[in-house]
Amino acid sequence: MTDLAARIDDVFAATLDNLMGLVTIPSVSAWSDHAEIVQASADTIVNLLTDLGCPDVRIVAEGGQPAVIARFPAPEGQPTVCLYAHHDVQPPGPAEGWTTEAFTPQVRDGRLYGRGAADDKGGFAAHLAALRAFDGKPPVGVTLFIEGEEEIGSPSLATILERHADLLAADVYVIADSVNWQVGEPAFTTTLRGLADVVVEVSTLKHPLHSGQFGGVVPDALGALVSLLATLTDADGTCAIEGLVRGKADDLDYPEDRLRDEAGLLDGVALTGTGPLVDRMWSTPAVSVLAIDAPSVADASNTLQPSARAKVSVRVAPGDDARSALDALKRHLLNHAPHGAHVSFGAESVGQPGIVAFEGPACEAARDAYREAWGGVEPVFMGCGGSIPMVADFQQAFPGASVLVTAVTDPDSRMHGLDESLDLGDLRRAGLAEALLLQRLAR
Template structure:
């Protein structure tokens, strides 16, 4: 540990109680962007976020792609003349809480209780991604007037609903957002006590698939055995997507290699929540199946409920398929391959329709250069000498491609506050408080390191 990191650690410790309080206040705001009934809460969240940054000297304002669009917060705090420009990204909208009965404490009332390997702060958005906002606020609070870089800010208000207006916002505000380094605080770390830099993410193609076998519903007793059942027809089509070992059978999709990272079986089972006795699907290294191979799941199904069902053949059945695509893939190719497979395998001449819901491109980042050197050094110091892991993520952050298109010369660092037991998007989302403190130290050190790299002429 150096005197520099000792100084930063002491400053983080001094601001931490206030940072915690501000985070808890943000968690109480129900900024669910997917819920039209809570749009005023999304507005309130944007205002609260802007106020937090203004208090740290950021010239922050709320922007929209058009009237009525979700609110984002952008701003700037200038550093020394000629200093590098660092864009700090997070998002202030959150996922729905779903059934509150699944939570061990109220989802909108931040609550601290013991979790895996230490206390956690529980609540919707406590990690994803209001803790990301507070990591940026804390770095500015810690560095104060000694800020060695110019910081620009972009806190989005619709990340959880696919960032539909992000391209417009970037185009409209590019001069105010352009940066040498982009820090995206929306990912996680490898484990408690082990930091990570996210270097690849899968893309996403979602489609609604409908099969139709009848023009109208008919009596099952009279026509069953002759007329194909639309649900069985859809089930057979879905079953065609995988072989008996669970490998995806869609031809033409890109697959890739993953970093050589050990993911122990016991940890995999604990963190995935897989039921006892359930086997893994697919073949090849487990981290590749999670990070760099395509994966397809059924995430929604329209069907009559079991309770109250009648002896009726329904005319059509529909499912939503989510295809995660490997780094190096394109959404255009993945969609074409999936469409071709479905058209080839639809049974019994059933009518097939495919509706594209949304797509997002996969990402493989260039992890070399002075910005990554600065980040690795900062993370190693913050975690007491533990070097960060280069980690892939099976999920998607499609907007990263938008940033790369808008600022192709910028270095993109994907960091975050989550750990394998955060349960983002699920019930009992929780922020590991000791890891959060390390994240705060790391981000302050990162900004200081980037300033030093620039002063040395290497950035």
């Protein structure tokens, strides 16, 4: 380990500088007017890998945002490892919620702050550090797949996997897009919830009406929508949608005070649901209202609204099917509409849940590598409440390969939230762990 640890130390400052440069690029895949910026992010990654001496770097885009595929061919008789991350990011949210501007990276107290630092440009940085530790000449074949539309549900991923299977085929896949147990304690993710979401519209009127003239007789669509959304959970916040699979997580102790602190829960606010916390977060369905289209308070008038829309999201338990879960969500919304309100649906998307078996020689090599990189700390095997649907896509496309779901982030990284950040010590350890894994997989 000593030589690789020293090499990671040698390359870390430059790798961090490159990561900060990537964070300055607002590669928000959800914004159609940012297509050129997402392209610029992909181009930057191509340049970094070309400078490392990668002999085969290309950008692919099968009707969607650009992904980067880079290949370091395997020496004779050696396996190939595919390292995954994504370079697109979530929108930053309200600017006033950030301590510093979202796309102006800043290091504070050993953490790098900025949109995408943790999710998931930090994952690419860990891959880059591991390859630089070998001066761009890893002992096994390495393929990097850096996706450009993970944050919008990877709509063209299936096509990329189908059309470029020869480029992406590998013996082991390392997907650096999950979360560690806590700072200084690595984890492998073994279960993932899926995702099913839909835009629902509720209509009650042909046109707006004066609320004084007709209020108390005519139902307004916004009120009907609020009533409908309230039926999605029981009084304690448990998902009330019928027909969804409910599982049980591994027996891990997740203290409530730790969860409240990591979530930033306000004093006196109760947790939702019942049962062990890890079951509620990882192995049972959860429903959330993500957004509502309605008049703003500033623009409000005494008017009954004829229609209102909301985006509703279900996190789907491992072992369930995301498409079936979407059908159950839509069925619930249709069956619970108040006052006979009309319900229709708009844009929808699904991402499958996953079960990631940790077994076989590659997984054991990974356990040893991550333990060593984290100074003897045993990795935790945990579920993840967030969705990483490409895991199931990789498992389906390459059924004979080992899949490892790893992380550079921790529970305080606030992925998708304000003041997203990454612990620099764990970033260094993640890069070292990947380098050690590549070394151990060499035959």
